[in-house]
Ligand code: SF4
């Protein structure tokens with residue numbers, strides 16, 4: 008094979024015949040499976056690919072997908088969105104955040120609504136865009152509403168580092184970064200009163216590839232070791248996902264329980280050490296972070312270290328930011344969906360009261376949420 | 390939020406710590422803050438996320454998996470060929 012072409016990289020991992028080839032291999036291996044297996048794809052990027060490329064139809068009956076927490080956008084609880092809303096309402100504040108946050112409703116409305124009412128909310132593609140906005144608006148306070156899994160966390164710290172190095176005095180941070188392994192533990196541990204064997208719902212995990220580009224696969228070591236759940240870190244392309252499923256099935260057939268990497272072209276065991284060091288430098292774990300649909304998860308979020316309080320908007324504006332919790336919509340079963348107990352079409356308001364245009368729960372909020380993916384590609388369901 | 394289309398590095402501005410990358414013909418700039426100094430070179434394939442280079446794509450690993458995939462393709466054809474032949478061998482109409 009000659010020099011790597013972009014086209015190869017992009018299209019090679021979507022080749023329908025390769026996908027079918029994997030499907031055949033999986034069908035053959037699956038005949039030997041000791042029991043049916045439920046595989047949780049933790050990340051919405053996977054859910055999206057799985058639905059878009061119709062992968063469930065290609066799999067045998069005894070392999071089932073469970074859709075995980077999804078996307079940092081969809082798991083943002085209303086309380087935090089209200090914080091952003093209130094900060095945006097301040098006269099001298101320009102609130103900046105990443106694009107996907109635009110339509111996520113809080114209890115006062117979405118940031119889009121805030122903007123319609125005159126608040127200065129700007130959606131940026133990269134945290135670095137905040138630098139330009141700050142330079143152009145020296146008399147305003149720029150507050151970066153920072154969101155994301157481990158994937159985006161180092162980008163926020165890179166901005167913090169630039170702000171501090173260049174002595175920029177009008178950029179502040181509201182940190183909402185969350186971490187994946189803690190919520191996976193929560194999902195394994197959580198039991199339902201009605202279903203005794205409930206904590207066995209998840210047999211194996213597809214690890215989100217981009218998270219591991221930063222963290223390395225090492226963050227999942229404990230799942231095979233302490234929880235008996237294999238983890239395969241997989242890319243987002245359909246071929247990646249099919250290959251990862253085959254790897255998981257083979258583990259069960261060969262009585263192995265291991266951490267493996269399918270996405271070797273980008274993920275190593277150690278990950279991006281420089282990015283990890285930046286996170287260490289500025290952040291520490293918050294004792295709790297509330298996940299929309301899932302509730303409080305211990306140690307699953309980051310906050311700025313004490314010594315950086317002078318740029319911490321959550322501390323500076325503590326007086327005006329509410330603390331009380333807000334309940335999710337009564338009929339929304341996102342919690343069950345994320346725990347692998349239910350599928351989106353089992354929700355009574357799926358596609359009626361709750362649609363992508365008017366989302367009521369986290370799973371419908373971002374295009375990568377399970378309900379949104381079912382809504383969009385629902386005809387492909389098995 | 391996370392796109393995974395690979396990009397090729399076409400220019401590096403060390404002063405600003407920024408690289409110009411080409412993603413399927415679209416050129417844009419990306420911050421080098423998350424990469425070790427000197428790690429990214431012109432011609433490298435990289436993965437971008439919200440304006441930063443997250444990591445380099447290991448070319449040999451990418452090629453390796455593409456090779457595995459084309460082997461599957463070949464094997465599939467072979468299997469299908471065999472399948473066809475076997476079907477033909479066992480053809481119930483043959484004895485008729
Ligand atoms: S934003 Fe990134 S981590 Fe989140 S669901 Fe999408 S691809 Fe996965």
Ligand code: SF4
Pocket residue numbers: 336338339340341344351354355356357358361362366367368369370371372378
């Ligand atoms: S359809 Fe809407 S309300 Fe129902 S579970 Fe999904 S997000 Fe929640």
